[in-house]
Amino acid sequence: MFKSMYNWIDERLDITPMWRDVADHEVPEHVNPAHHFSAFVYCFGGLTFFITVIQILSGMFLTMYYTPDIINAYASVDYLSHKVAFGVIVRGMHHWGASLVIVMMFLHTLRVFFTGSYKAPREMNWVVGMMIFGVMLGLGFTGYLLPWDNKAYFATQVGIKIAASVPFIGDYIKTLLQGGEVVGAVTLTRFFAIHVFFLPAVLLALLAGHFFMIRKQGISGPL
Amino acid sequence: MAHDRKPGEKVVFVGDSRVRLKTERLKQPDYSAYPGKSEAFIPNFLLKEWMVGVVVLVGILALVMSEPAPLGYPADPTNTAFIPMPDWYFLFLYQFLKYPYTSDHYVVFGTVLVPGLAFLGLMLVPFLDLSPERRFYRRPVTSALMIVTLLAMGYLTYTSWHHYKEELKEKNIIPEDVKREEELRAAKGAGKAAPSPSAGAAKKVAMVAPDDPGAAVFKKATCVACHGGELKGMPSSGIPALLGIGDTLSKDDILGIIKNGKGNMPAQYKDNIGKGLTDADIDKLANWLSMQKSK
Structure with a gap:
């Protein structure tokens, strides 16, 4: 039945070549840990993506309970981590995943750096990768405020102060992030929007570019 | 037309003439230049990746279950003692x-x-x-x-x-998330409902009898330096509020704490005598503090 369903769609949209583009390729021996255990360093990029998927899924479930306003933000996080079934697991995954994704991405960057894989013709993919790095740090910074406890509040206050010290545009960055005179209600809604809509959208676009370029250029050869 | 074609006939879309017909597909990179055994991504390699993914997921879940995500107390912009720390x-x-x-x-x-x-x-x-x-x-x-x-x-x-x-x-200072976790555990152990501090719902306890002679003594005594003129204390530095203190402590308890100190609080009796207070003043003070009940 699946075969006939697939054929029905394929007949109309010609999806077989697309599917082949995504899936039909070979993995060379030097990146395959089954052949050389030391090739596990080539897993870091894939694991970064895996944890990113966990972050997106757990984040989607968190927004079912989270309320981005200064009265209820803390209360909703508190409720979700102590009263909601499996809420502590979902929030825990998002909390620890946020750190792990940075660790994995860092290891992946170091692997690419020390194997010289960023060299021609893969310069563009390295630049896109560094942009992803920046977006991930932005996600970490904006997500830190959302539980709205003292740790979140004062760290963000310091972070915005650091951003405001940038010459010429510092005040504009501060206004953009903070939205008002102090870190308050507007800051929280802005950080929520940036964390949940703006940065993930940018991240997905950059990831698509990252993967397309890997697929197009193939994995860099053995050293 | 597509709707009156013969069964089995392949539909061919003409498309926009400005878009060139793509005849060449994304090429499979040729790894024949590399030595060794390459293998197909699907299903062989993906299956191995899947296994690695499962192991990593189990690891993450073990971490999540052993270390719940921390949560301190609600943000209080007036808190001056908090040490800001980024991730x-x-x-x-x-x-x-x-x-x-x-x-x-x-x-x-x-x-x-x-x-x-x-x-x-x-x-x-x-x-x-x-x-x-x-x-x-x-x-x-x-x-x-x-x-x-x-x-x-x-x-x-x-x-x-x-x-x-x-x-x-x-x-x-004990980090707030650790303090709160201990508080929750203590409440659970005592079989009480978990306390939930919340910016909006914090119960306001009013000062009782602010005109009492004890209140005037309090302002002169050493107490005011830490517990504050409004009796609010500095919860973030571990200095308790004295509002509602009469719920848990009697006048004798309070006199004992003034004489002997408690926790991080050193004994205050001598300093207060040194400041010119008399035993009678301290008695009035303790009496007033024991009147601080939340109901």
Whole structure:
């Protein structure tokens, strides 16, 4: 039945070549840990993506309970981590995943750096990768405020102060992030929007570019 | 037309004539130049990746179950005793801004110039390191710069965390998330409902009998320095509020605490006598404090 369903769609949209583009390729021996255990360093990029998927899924479930306003933000996080079934697991995954994704991405960057894989013709993919790095740090910074406890509040206050010290545009960055005179209600809604809509959208676009370029250029050869 | 074609006939869409018909598909990279056994991504390699993914997921879940995500007390902008700390991966930058030439007048060096140059350098490394050599030991300058940066970041992160721990110890502060977790555990052990501090729902306890002679004594006594004229204390520094203290402590308990101290609070009796208070004043004071009941 699946075969006939697939054929029905394929007949109309010609999806077989697309599917082949995504899936039909070979993995060379030097990146395959089954052949050389030391090739596990080539897993870091894939694991970064895996944890990113966990972050997106757990984040989607968190927004079912989270309320981005200064009265209820803390209360909703508190409720979700102590009263909601499996809420502590979902929030825990998002909390620890946020750190792990940075660790994995860092290891992946170091692997690419020390194997010289960023060299021609893969310069563009390295630049896109560094942009992803920046977006991930932005996600970490904006997500830190959302539980709205003292740790979140004062760290963000310091972070915005650091951003405001940038010459010429510092005040504009501060206004953009903070939205008002102090870190308050507007800051929280802005950080929520940036964390949940703006940065993930940018991240997905950059990831698509990252993967397309890997697929197009193939994995860099053995050293 | 598509709707009156014969069964089995393939539909061919003409499409927009401005778009060139793509005849060549994304090419499968040819790994025949590399030695060894390549294998198909689907299903062979994907299956192995899947297994690695499962192991990693189990690891993450073990971490999540053993260490629940921390949550402190609701944000209070008037709290002045809180030590701000960013997430661990920003600590190196946070620490970097504490040195003489990266702070105050030179803060732009620390916030923009050095991190900006480092990030820009890293981003543009394919255009700076142009040798075709890929092995890291064959391009010593690039590798050495990276290793030095990594060591510096490691050192800064460690130092920042070390200072934070020292500061906590020095000021006798327990991190809020730890304190709250203990509070929740204590409530659970006592079979009570979990207390839930919340910015909006915090119960306001009013001061009882502010005209009592004890209140005037309180303002003159050493108590006011820490517990505050409004009896609110400094919860973030572990100094309890005295509002509602009469719920749990009797007048004799309070006299005992003034004489002997409690927890981090040293004995206050002698200092107050030194300030010119009499035993009768201290008695009035304790009496007034024991009147502070929340209901």
